[in-house]
Amino acid sequence: DGGITQSPKYLFRKEGQNVTLSCEQNLNHDAMYWYRQDPGQGLRLIYYSQIVNDFQKGDIAEGYSVSREKKESFPLTVTSAQKNPTAFYLCASSIRDGYGYTFGSGTRLTVV
């Protein structure tokens, strides 16, 4: 079945360490996105990519980095520069224009 896979589901890291969250899709979607959810807030856009080898900052990109070397994959690195990294992270993909997103099941990152 086609879909988006995020791994791992739960991740614990020590403060000051970089950590990479995986997102893979087999839907042949051009566009991919990373969102962050914090309690009491809507999903906020971190980075997005509309095509391989190209990506753009979203509203809260500081302290994060991404790559899009393959259409299927859009990993997110949470760097030590991110001041409040503990959150729930959702990856999504879409055909461009007019269709809803398909979401992964998320990764809960806890930094201690």
Added chain:
Amino acid sequence: ILNVEQSPQSLHVQEGDSTNFTCSFPSSNFYALHWYRWETAKSPEALFVMTLNGDEKKKGRISATLNTKEGYSYLYIKGSQPEDSATYLCALEGGANNLFFGTGTRLTVIP
């Protein structure tokens, strides 16, 4: 950034009751309005994408309307069932296909 407000924040209804909730936005400067259902421990699932003023969409017992002139969209659930319990997210689609989400309405249907 497109501002999206959803109300109520949470809602409890009895099984069989019909219910509705609101997504409001101050500007009609967007490409589309999306509704998603997000059940606990699952991925958000797309329900509707609406683009035109007056759009109405229906999927089983769930329907949605869009009024871009007055800045709101309603989501209706007819005859709520326990499996409808979820958080319902509204989002505006801006440029580059990006979505700006509200905080959601958490619906609990009591058997």
